[in-house]
Amino acid sequence: MGKIWKTILLGLLLAILWTPLLQRVSGIFNEARLKGAYIVPERPEFSVDSFLGGSFQKKYEAYENYSFGFRPFLIKLKNSLDFILYRDIDNTDLMAGKNDVLYSRGSADRTMWGKYYNGREINNNTLAKIKFLKEKVESGGGHLIALMVPSKESVMPEYLPSSYDHAKHENSDYEDFIAGYEREGISYIDLCSYFRKLYPQSKYPLFTKTGFHWSTYGASVAQDTILKYCQSLLTLPIPYYERKGVEFSDTARFADADFEDLMNLYFSIQQSKYVYPKLEIVKSSLSNHRPKVIIIGDSFFWQIKDLRKLVNIFSDDSKYWYYFRKSFPLSDEAGSDMKFLDVVQELESADFVILESSMGTLGEFPFGVTEYFQEHFENDKQMRSINGKREQFNLKAANGKFVCADISKNNIVIADREKAAGWETFSILLLPDNKCAIYTYENKYFSAELGGQGEITASRYKIAGWETFTMIKLDSNHVALRAANGKYLAMDEKSLRLFARADAIGKNEKFEFMQKGSK
Amino acid sequence: MLFSSTLFLLYFLPVFLTIYFIIPAKAKNPFTLFVSIVFFAWGAPKFVFVLAAAVMVDFFIAQFIDKSEGKRRVTFLTIGVVFNVSVLLYFKYFNFFMDNANSLFEIMGMHAVSFTRVALPIGISFFVFHELSYIIDVYRRVKPPMKNIVNYGLYIFLFPQLIAGPIIRFSEIADQINDRKFQDTVDNRILGLFRFAIGLAKKVLIANVLGAEADTIFKLPYEELSSTSAWIGALCYTFQIYFDFSGYSDMAIGIARTMGFIFPENFNHPYISQNITEFWRRWHMSLSRWMRDYLYISLGGNKVSVPRMYLNLCLVFLLSGFWHGAQWTFIFWGAYHGLFLVLDRLFLIKLTERIGKIPRIILTFFITVIGWVFFRSETISQAFQFLRKMGSFSFEELFLTPHLKTVLIAAGSLSFLVPFFNSGKTMAAESVLAVSVGRSAMKIAVILVIMIICVGEISGSSFNPFIYFKF
Structure with a gap:
């Protein structure tokens, strides 16, 4: 008798474990969308190459992590528990002060501690x-x-x-x-x-x-x-x-x-x-x-x-x-x-x-x-029109992927895109002394942040020293870029991000310059 | 695929378990092998072919060993060992050796050798140790070789232990692979899922929280690191690695149990150890047993001269460190533990006999924490810098979030206090007792609550919306 009851209980547990999958497939229940702006990863397209390379699996897991059934219910439950128990908020910029008054951490750090100060010169x-x-x-x-x-x-x-x-x-x-x-x-x-x-x-x-x-x-x-x-x-x-x-x-x-x-x-x-x-x-x-x-x-x-x-x-x-x-x-x-x-x-x-x-x-x-x-x-x-009459171009790195200024990931510059669209399109702004600045679709400039170990980000609205580069033409299709620190921009093979830390031009410092023509 | 991913918890696990429970006993092994290969291929699709080829080679080598005698038998064993070790050396250590050789060439004013870097396949260390266990156990006639390649493939590919152990010696599981109908009970299914949920909670609710803090602190530049933060970082990592690894082991043991496999335990409250020798009897026990049975005993064990025994101990721990990863930090960590094992045998255990149990636990814990600093650091010099900060005792006020404080206290309590209330009682012991319906219902309720909270936590931790309103 006991065995039957235990089997029923186990069956019940399994049935509950199945519900997110069934909801995902059928969408029987109308789930309220979570509030706030966030980017839902796209469903990746399957290809043998992407599967063997592991990129499909990574993207698919990220996609499913945002798509499974009853996700809003679970996220809200987690957030509510975290707040009740620890006054914890799962948001890097958000914090609860005294009497649960909410503040922006970044803004408070700037206002109260003087963090992120631009500097008088700027x-x-x-x-x-x-x-x-x-x-x-x-x-x-x-x-x-x-x-x-x-x-x-x-x-x-x-x-x-x-x-x-x-x-x-x-x-x-x-x-x-x-x-x-x-x-x-x-x-x-x-x-x-x-x-x-x-x-x-x-x-x-x-x-x-x-x-x-x-x-x-x-x-x-x-x-x-x-x-x-x-x-x-x-x-x-x-x-x-x-x-x-x-x-x-x-x-x-x-x-x-x-x-x-x-x-x-x-x-x-x-x-x-x-x-x-x-x-x-x-x-x-x-x-x-x-x-x-x-x-x-x-x-x-x-x-x-x-x-x-x-x-x-x-x-x-x-x-x-x-x-x-x-x-x-x-x-x-x-x-x-x-x-x-x-x-x-x-x-x-x-x-x-x-x-x-x-x-x-x-x-x-x-x-x-x-x-x-x-x-x-x-x-x-x-x-006059923004991004209008400038020389527009795409950059292809040594791995054959397009360089992208990814605003969804803190404006990192990464060579991981198969196709070139807006975030993969840049404009050159010519500056004195053979220097140039690289302007992105989101109206920001490439910057070689020395504080970030020379990592290239597309995060700056202003051109200062770190936002200037020298473009060196290697042949009719390829260029190298030298940052203000004298180092060449190179694609890091592991993270595929761009860094200004190469002393010489090698495979990863070479970029295919693909001119799109003036618009 | 990680056990603590939504894909595994919400799709893979319910689908697999449902099918596994309803199919006939005969079909369970082929089905589990198929699912295990899919599981592995999801994470390392290219390597699955290498693994399959290695499985075939080892299957036949073991057959040859079994059918041979004398020198021929030793020759086949040697071929098997060399083959498996070569696989490990190539996939795990090739880059390390080449990088170090190139550094040496540069120092000598020679040109560095260019080479194509080898990708590290997941679970390679566990896979090779399982293969070695198989051929050595067959050689030692502990168990006859598997007659059925599906069953042998299952021993290697069995997905609960494939990625991160526990390392199961062939002799421990051979009979269960062939026949486990007496263990495939509803009690074991419930207990297995319960154990899985406990492991999941350890990983998601404790290890991940501590890991995030440890990562932040270990990434801090030396100038920004205070003595307080260095200690917090070291403690967070000490508990993170325990709850992460033991949580993963619990999950592996738990899933295996739902399938009727009884895996050996991998951890037994290691932080209450009173010396490093005891620590290694409680920490990653399956690795310690493997090292003892296949390496230490092969080197002569305790039946050699005392200096040779100390040398063997150091060698075993150096290799144990190196097994964890192709980095000097791991080698240093192995050597560090080897040194304390030798010191234990020389005088340390005797010396600390009089100081009492709690001071001995504190001392051992302190030695372990220092060891983890080497294990976690990127380089040995970073580890020494970190330790210098810990030793500077220039404590500053540190704001720990209530969440981190709670988790640290929970981790400490579970590590140090619970073992005293739970002495000798293991999950395995529970299996011999029939679990009552009431207890089963309670366990199922706990499993559900943990699963709901953990899935929310896993999915929610990557959910960080912005205001960006109206744009």
Whole structure:
């Protein structure tokens, strides 16, 4: 009798073990998608070569790891347990501070410890380029405004984890930029100091416990300030709105729980209600002058855009260039690729050019727009569209694979692609002294990071020493590249990544240069 | 394919077990051999042909040994040993020898020899040791050779032990391969799965967490390494390697048991050892037994002069270190343990007799931790730098996450405290007792909970979403 019961129990266990596979095949249950942005590995194509080489198996396991049945349930269960037991969050950048207030580790390290400091020379160089843009915008009758957005930890540091209790720093990009704006006469709005002052007396939270960005309420405060400042620079009145109180909600809207969403928990850590301002455009003001604005900024600006008031206040051809990677109208319409735009003309014709950066993204600020503008301003007008008229090429390494700037893996440069598409296409930017910079599809430059043992990454928005290379033509099809450290770029046979650490040109230092022709 | 991968846990395991349980006894060995070959080919498809060829060669060599006498018998044994050792030397050590020869040539002002690097096939060390065990056991007439190549192939390819052991001597398993119907019971199936789940938990919930921390610390540049972090790194690795390896062994033993195989134990609470000699009786026991039976005894064992015995001990441990990997760090680690074994026999065990059990355990643990630093480091000089930091005692405040703290405490408790409450009771002992329905239900519930948590952990650890919202 006992044996029968044990067999039934074992059968039950096996049946449960089968369920992920059955769900995977049949998809009987409708599973909710996990929140957050992530790249699901593609299902690899089987070939005898890829199987014998082992690459198929590796890719297939990665693919299945993202595809098996009931995965969202298991991930959420794991995340919930980890958070309950250890306050552990399975995200490299996310951390829970006191009272479970969520912070970005990278941003907090930058703000509190002064980590990732650009250095004064680079900041001054950036400021000089912003000044150049400002002069050109002003010569066309427009205004350039730099907007400094606070990070959560700069406004509410008291909830940071105790490892930040004694944090201090000598220099910071924020201080460099504010001093630089003053020195160079660049108009700016310092929302950091404004929010810090406002924080103790604000009726509603400027940052939510569960979000990375400012709260929707905080964004509305920022919007008020920006619009007042813009109006102060104009003689004609612009449309305006009125505040009609606030609305409370148990559930988060927009990006108010963007960090909590990434945690994919079965419960919410937010204890109080979310606050949403009610803003109403004054209809009679709609006939007023609607200036054109171009905003180049990071994700903080999304919440201002989400308030859906700018669309009535600024002209229809106004744009928001998200990280200078993609252009969005101020309406809810979809964005478009930057390459379809005449960037110089757009900037020259704007009434306002707003360069927005939060404290956490000052390392990338202003996201390549000033370099692009400076480079293209005096050039042929036809050379303006991004990635447009440059010499485009692919590089094939000694293993016969295309070199790829893989943004999904921390912008590593790796020779492992069978085909050449966007990430495998590069442009050359010629520099003085026979030097060049290599520009990727994602508008970043190749860099030979000496801190990373000369590993080549496609991570930089700016050209400094490490981003310059000398291209040596070996024959009609092959080139070698020498980095600023005097070493040649070589493909590492094990990892297939590129490193600048070869003293001589051998097999792995030779790359097939495959010109795509000008577009 | 790793046991701790979603592909294995969610697809391979349920499909294999279901078919294995329902097919007739006669079909079990051919089916398991087929699945084992698929399992191996998934990880090393090119090498499966080499392995199959080696299996054929050894199968026939063993037949020749069995049918021969005298010098002819020794000749066939020698051919078999040389053949298998050559396979190991070529696939595992060729690059190492060439790299070192080239370094030597460079020092002597000569040109380096260019060569094509040989890819290391997974499980080669275990595979060769199994092959050697087979032909030596046949030679010693411990067991007759297998008559059926499917059964012999199963001994070599049996997937639970193929990649990382335990190293099962032919004599231990030959009878089970031929007939195990008395062990193929529902109790063993439940106990096997339970053991597998325990191993999975050790690997995923403990070893992986500690491993991530150890990796971070061992990668730190020397200047950024503090005494505190060096100690934490060494301790994390000490527990990681134990829970990783013993967890994997538990999984192998567990799956084998669901199939009716009773594998020998591989670990027996090694960190409560009171000297290094005892440590090697508790750590990777299947390797120690293999080394003792096939190498140490072949060199003369204890029946030689005392200096020769010490030399043999050192040689066995040097080779044991080298077996772990083609790196000087492993050789150094082997020599380090060999030295302590000799010291144990000379005076260390006597010397520490009076200090008490707990101080002896602490001392042995300390020696082991230092050894692991050599084992984990990339180079011997890095190991010495790391040890210098550990010895500097310039302790700094270190923020350990609550998760890491909990896992470290759990690892320490399981290593040091549990053995005292669990003395002598092994999983194997449980097999002789019929498992009650209630206990079976409890075990199945535990298996389910562990599987759910571990699969979430495995899949979730690579899930690191970004905000990137609206882009």
